[in-house]
Amino acid sequence: MANKDLPFAKAQLEEIIGQYPTPFHIYDEEAIRQNARKLLAAFSWAPQFKEYFAVKATPNPTILRILREEGIGADCSSLPELLLAEMAGITGEDIMFSSNDTPAEEFQKARKMGANINLDDISHIDYLEKHAGIPELISFRYNPGPLMKNGNTIIGYPEEAKYGLTKEQIFEAYRIVKEKGVKRFGIHTMVISNELNPDSFIATARMMFEMILEIHQKLGISMEFVNFGGGIGIPYKPEQQPVDLEYVGQGIKAVYEEIIVANGLHPLRISMECGRMITGPYGYLVAKVLHKKAIYKNYIGLDACMANLMRPALYGSYHHITVVGKEKLPLDHIYDVTGSLCENNDKFAIDRQLPVMDIGDIVVIHDAGAHGFAMGFNYNGKLRSAELLLKPSGKVELIRRSETIADYFATLDVAELKLNQAAAAVSENDN
Numbered sequence: 001m002a003n004k005d006l007p008f009a010k011a012q013l014e015e016i017i018g019q020y021p022t023p024f025h026i027y028d029e030e031a032i033r034q035n036a037r038k039l040l041a042a043f044s045w046a047p048q049f050k051e052y053f054a055v056k057a058t059p060n061p062t063i064l065r066i067l068r069e070e071g072i073g074a075d076c077s078s079l080p081e082l083l084l085a086e087m088a089g090i091t092g093e094d095i096m097f098s099s100n101d102t103p104a105e106e107f108q109k110a111r112k113m114g115a116n117i118n119l120d121d122i123s124h125i126d127y128l129e130k131h132a133g134i135p136e137l138i139s140f141r142y143n144p145g146p147l148m149k150n151g152n153t154i155i156g157y158p159e160e161a162k163y164g165l166t167k168e169q170i171f172e173a174y175r176i177v178k179e180k181g182v183k184r185f186g187i188h189t190m191v192i193s194n195e196l197n198p199d200s201f202i203a204t205a206r207m208m209f210e211m212i213l214e215i216h217q218k219l220g221i222s223m224e225f226v227n228f229g230g231g232i233g234i235p236y237k238p239e240q241q242p243v244d245l246e247y248v249g250q251g252i253k254a255v256y257e258e259i260i261v262a263n264g265l266h267p268l269r270i271s272m273e274c275g276r277m278i279t280g281p282y283g284y285l286v287a288k289v290l291h292k293k294a295i296y297k298n299y300i301g302l303d304a305c306m307a308n309l310m311r312p313a314l315y316g317s318y319h320h321i322t323v324v325g326k327e328k329l330p331l332d333h334i335y336d337v338t339g340s341l342c343e344n345n346d347k348f349a350i351d352r353q354l355p356v357m358d359i360g361d362i363v364v365i366h367d368a369g370a371h372g373f374a375m376g377f378n379y380n381g382k383l384r385s386a387e388l389l390l391k392p393s394g395k396v397e398l399i400r401r402s403e404t405i406a407d408y409f410a411t412l413d414v415a416e417l418k419l420n421q422a423a424a425a426v427s428e429n430d431n
């Protein structure tokens, strides 16, 4: 069973809401740190294990800085993500630049920062050379295609995925960059997403270690690192089990010894770029019940909407909901829990069994710490919420203020803005 307890008591949460109105995202710093340590401990056997946090999951420099303090780097795939990493003091080879369909200026910035550049296609060798120059260290993203049999619901079957190089291309790519003077080599893959079966990570490791051996045999290249990508799932549903990281670490160690050590390829640096499992369970979307309506179904309308957390609408994902202070009441009501967008899929839960809910109730939506705030958008003129950090001391820190209407209008044409300001002045006079 996954733990769905809250890291704050009702009175504490009410106090926080008194200072920062709902909706907001709040992250539990202590839990993020403990979890990061657990992942690193599971790979403490591996030579210089490195986790590069996938910035897209929670693109906030305060979170990145906390992770840096725990020894975690950054996986970036755009220029703003590179800048976020830089803001958090993460630079050089502590950055993995795993992008695709990449524009020239992003390669240039990644090169300038000395990041590990991970190419998504064989044609990107020439593109990189032309626009940013070939670095001393390079890695390629491998897409096993039909060679890997079991697909995954979010990423899909590898042969349907736009990412990476085919097996034939991989050999050709290393041959080309070796000729161009590359001295240090890495290899990357990302074939699973939100996976809870620990054996699939061990299977991915085996696939990659076998590739590394084959590349060594065919091209005489000694791989410096392997990056297994992200994809460690989290138990969104209370009945699900978190991935046993110790089991995964030990399972990969056994395969490492069997393939890497036995063939004289040790030491090989092992790395990952998990996002979801690092912050996902330790972030909460806090909202209040704004309206209740009873038509053909019973609806609870929150002051948050899918602009704050898109996963339920996008993937039909389950996110656990706690009605604060009603944890002990029977789950004898069935509600659709909605937001206010003019989109019927703007629902956090459909036909969910919950305690009786009332206007003003505080609602906590769990597991919103990754791919939550980050996927926010402004549809229907909805503004992005604040992000708060619950410190180990129990204090709360604002780590991103909520958007204002002025932020929303900031990109408009100047003439339109002036009209708008005039309109605002008129309505002020009316009052």
Ligand SMILES: *Cc1c(COP(=O)(O)O)cnc(C)c1O
Pocket (backbone or CB within 6 Å): 054, 056, 057, 075, 098, 190, 193, 194, 229, 230, 231, 232, 273, 274, 275, 276, 277, 370
């Ligand atoms: C999204 C992504 C990750 C992180 O995935 P999680 O499911 O959050 O662990 C890592 N690497 C790449 C290339 C990605 O696109």
